[in-house]
Amino acid sequence: MSMSTPMLVTFLIYIGAMLLIGFIAWRSTKNFDDYILGGRSLGSLVTALSAGASDMSGWLLMGLPGAIFLSGISESWIAIGLILGAWVNWKLVAGRLRVHTEHNNNALTLPDYFTARFEDNSRTLRIISALVILLFFTIYCASGIVAGARLFESTFGMSYETALWAGAAATILYTLIGGFLAVSWTDTVQASLMIFALIITPVIVVASVGGLSDSLEVIRQKSIENVNMLKGLNVVAIISLMGWGLGYFGQPHILARFMAADSHHTIVKARRIGMAWMILCLAGAVAVGFFGIAYFQNNPAQAGDVNQNGERIFIALTQILFNPWVAGVLLSAILAAVMSTLSCQLLVCSSAITEDLYKAFLRKGASQRELVWVGRLMVLVVALVAIALAANPQNRVLGLVSYAWAGFGAAFGPVVLFSVMWNRMTRNGALAGMIIGAITVVVWKQNAWLDLYEIIPGFIFASVGIVVFSLLDKAPSSAMAKRFAEADAQYKGDTPVSLQTDS
Template sequence: MIKQKSIENVDMLKGLNFVAIISLMGWGLGYFGQPHILARFMAADSHHSIVHARRISMTWMILCLAGAVAVGFFGIAYFNNNPALAGAVNQNSERVFIELAQILFNPWIAGVLLSAILAAVMSTLSCQLLVCSSAITEDLYKAFLRKSASQQELVWVGRVMVLVVALIAIALAANPDNRVLGLVSYAWAGFGAAFGPVVLFSVMWSRMTRNGALAGMIIGAVTVIVWKQYGWLDLYEIIPGFIFGSLGIVIFSLLGKAPTAAMQERFAKADAHYHSAPPSKLQAE
């Protein structure tokens, strides 16, 4: 039935080329720079618990992605047989889950299914808002603008920043031509290219400096913005952003002063702790 609609729907090699493969693989680089994901790693009681967390995470990720693909295929088959019901989906294919839930299920069951979408959105949204607000409040306002700010003042600044970030998000989402996947891929590339190289270099290279990290964040973010506007080579913008951000870290770190002896010692202790800690029961298994 799906083949009758279009053979391209089941052709895994359709439109596949080197640039497409690299772009798809580039999505994996974005994980290193997502604040709401990094916060989960920071919550781990030790690096040994990551082994168990990795198994749980990958299991659920595979199930979720397989479910998304299944919904897409089912939507193609269902709306191909019922074209009169496919108006909203034809205008915006991202509505396929919503339309199927409303058509196929009792309103009470459909409400539960649709609330799952809101739960997923609100979970990520709340974490992103809090992370952005705390970063602006602590790392910018307190560190550079008001070092003597009281705790009550920081609380109010944090609340204002939550409102400001929320208004910016509303403005970005208000464009009717925008699609969820397009906005997510753009934000994913921006965060990944700006913060991903810094996170990786901070745990793998003791020579990285503050100026190198700052240069990497700026260069990575700017590269994504510029590349997105021009769309060179049809390459996903996180790839050049990650590459140029990494080069910026290395170049500006080597041009400036080396990290202090205290920083080098702190890095060495953390590295030694990671490699010398006894294996957990999960690793022994």
């Protein structure tokens, strides 16, 4: 039996299991609400692991370990920033957003929520936010497809072009079939697989080098800079790496998990589960890259693939150190990370087109069945565009993710944060924040001013825009103020408030 045969069998079993879940979810998908948000029925465990898995894409097992392997432990500032940002997002936004979307016309999508929250009868907010989603998510989807292609290319010796289609096909299929429930249920399975892979792999790597102290000594001997948290970094560089945490407030695929929880009370337990999962996964990913330095320093003859592309380090270590059957299971974790994020990104893009453009402007009277099928068609269309963007074999996962992450973090993050925290925010403030944030990211990215990650100026300028334009605007209407007060009271548990569905 060849090296790749057990892996191929493992991959096929894994993909088959995901498709089976998709078919089961299909039987539970009765209308468009189910397809987009699963009928707001997720419990704490599924909410937590689904949010985590949809957040941590192929970047977790490829981009981050690769960055650590090439530059040393100093790259782990990204992980620290992400942990802080995720915790604040769970604490400040998750429960509030769950309640506020319910009180604002039972909104299913972010554009839907913005339109109802700010009484935007012109629907400008809906159009702008849907376009922002389509722009940055298509780039984000391309990063997932690149990660999947790298996996199939390295594991099975496929050409990049063939691997591109192989890596995307299964994800597209179960997202097409099962919608949000399929994505959320499979995310739970995939999150479990990812944490297993990221705990066991660095342990075996350290053991193969001779233990923790020997591994650290080899890393120091190669370069003492590898263990320096400040290696080559100035204040701006550290702020840029930590700034990744700001992105959480504006990621539609993560915020959708909060909106789909069965109640805001579920969020407290989900936060504890989600943060524990995230910390363990990020620590594992950092350890894979860090101790991988020691392994390949001791075994330079095996370092060919990794020296060409550091993002292949997890794949290379798994293939070298594990029995092919076990390696197949562990490498399925990369496929899990890719599929979990790509599937929910495709779904959010689909919902933006279907709910916020097709239904809102073209077919207001469209039936639930029609919307579900249009949603499925849009999944396919967005996926094909993303595959076209991913066709360049020189693409790097981390580069694509950083651009899309910044775009959402700056365009939506301040708007979402202020919308659930500040009752004086207005429609013009939201519109200004969204536009200023998105434009700042695009312009800053092109000019690379100060070597500062574009999410930071984007987030700051968008926040200033929200405050200035809201204060210059007339005060929110009494109906808007009432809805905010009722949602805020329900979240804080001050009064038992029944569901409001007026806009």
